[in-house]
Amino acid sequence: MVSLAAAPPLWLRDNCPCAQCRDPRNGQKLFQITELPAALAVGTVHDTRTPDGAPAREVVWAPDGHRSLYAESWLDAHLPGAAAGPGDGRTEDDKELWAAERFADGIPEAGWASYMSDPAVRADLLDAVLRLGFALVRDVPVRDRQVLDVARTFGHVRVTNYGELFEVRVEADPNNLAFTGARITPHTDNPYRDPVPTLQLLHCLTNAAQGGDSGLVDGFHAAALLRAEDPDAYETLTRVPVPFAFADEHTELRAHRPLIGTDPTGRIREIRFNNRSIGALRLPAGLLAGFYSAYRRFGELLLRPELQLDFRLAPGDCLIFDNTRLLHARTAFAESGDRHLQGAYADIDGLASTLAVLRREAM
Numbered sequence: 001m002v003s004l005a006a007a008p009p010l011w012l013r014d015n016c017p018c019a020q021c022r023d024p025r026n027g028q029k030l031f032q033i034t035e036l037p038a039a040l041a042v043g044t045v046h047d048t049r050t051p052d053g054a055p056a057r058e059v060v061w062a063p064d065g066h067r068s069l070y071a072e073s074w075l076d077a078h079l080p081g082a083a084a085g086p087g088d089g090r091t092e093d094d095k096e097l098w099a100a101e102r103f104a105d106g107i108p109e110a111g112w113a114s115y116m117s118d119p120a121v122r123a124d125l126l127d128a129v130l131r132l133g134f135a136l137v138r139d140v141p142v143r144d145r146q147v148l149d150v151a152r153t154f155g156h157v158r159v160t161n162y163g164e165l166f167e168v169r170v171e172a173d174p175n176n177l178a179f180t181g182a183r184i185t186p187h188t189d190n191p192y193r194d195p196v197p198t199l200q201l202l203h204c205l206t207n208a209a210q211g212g213d214s215g216l217v218d219g220f221h222a223a224a225l226l227r228a229e230d231p232d233a234y235e236t237l238t239r240v241p242v243p244f245a246f247a248d249e250h251t252e253l254r255a256h257r258p259l260i261g262t263d264p265t266g267r268i269r270e271i272r273f274n275n276r277s278i279g280a281l282r283l284p285a286g287l288l289a290g291f292y293s294a295y296r297r298f299g300e301l302l303l304r305p306e307l308q309l310d311f312r313l314a315p316g317d318c319l320i321f322d323n324t325r326l327l328h329a330r331t332a333f334a335e336s337g338d339r340h341l342q343g344a345y346a347d348i349d350g351l352a353s354t355l356a357v358l359r360r361e362a363m
């Protein structure tokens with residue numbers, strides 16, 4: 001049996017499960033940390049059982065005499081020294097990093113009909129988006145605005161200055177190179193926004209043009225490679241805020257974020273990479289040179305052919321991908337050819353929630 005001695009009193013009391021401390025209807029805490037006694041200490045401890053008969057320990061607190069009942073199983077899992085808990089699903093630790101070869105036998109996909117009718121198929125597909133960064137739904141009805149209905153199967157559409165959805169096709173006076181036939185190298189979308197849209201959907205309505213093939217690169221894998229091959233460059237890209245900006249007649253957006261975002265413990269959590277929207281960095285010359293050398297190095301790495309998964313979207317295909325992790329690309333296409341996708345943004349917290357509830361219901 002593990003000892004309570006190593007547990008800081010404030011931590012242990014903050015986790016008291018009693019009905020005075022947590023609302024039994026929703027599990028939410030009913031007190032502020034500042035309301036606990038300043039001289040809080042464990043008074044007496046004795047072995048007992050929970051109301052459903054599981055082994056437990058009861059703590060009587062000094063100086064206020066409050067009583068807390070902790071299940072032994074909870075103490076085993078949570079006391080200092082227990083194994084680290086699961087992450088929040090967003091960092092490299094919770095992902096399967098990949099190069100193109102990983103999908104030699106096919107990419108994660110499902111047909112629209114089974115995706116809609118079978119919760120297990122839906123769960124597998126959403127799990128692939130979280131774990132691998134993308135999945136493809138096939139045979140989605142080729143219908144105007146259908147991409148919004150796909151997003152609503154797992155979350156909420158993120159409306160932006162582009163509207164609820166954006167048209168990816170050749171436009172006469174494009175405010176973005178995406179709306180021309182130009183080749184687009186691997187990038188993430190909207191790095192000039194904070195928060196950035198965490199998910200993107202691309203629904204193919206027509207793809208009859210010569211060219212216009214799609215590519216995906218795992219940015220977490222690329223960043224991990226950079227960390228292994230050139231730790232100084234990696235470090236630079238996690239530290240230097242990059243001024244991303246977008247402006248057109250009605251809009252002016254900016255966000256200053258590093259190309260490789262890490263969490264407080266240094267794990268890779270977010271990639272922002274888009275050559276079209278990087279503004280002029282203002283730094284001392286030495287730091288600028290260091291940044292540009294690291295930026296170029298990372299850019300070269302992202303273009304390694306073995307990292308890029310290439311495929312071609314057919315009418316009815318809807319690609320769903322993690323815009324904080326995967327970079328997407330397309331080859332040039334003849335502007336005279338017919339190519340039309342509709343895109344939308346959504347968010348990954350909603351998708352993760354939908355998956356968690358699906359799994360709860362499957363138990």
Ligand SMILES: [Zn+2]
Nearest residue numbers: 016018020021
């Ligand atoms: Zn309590």
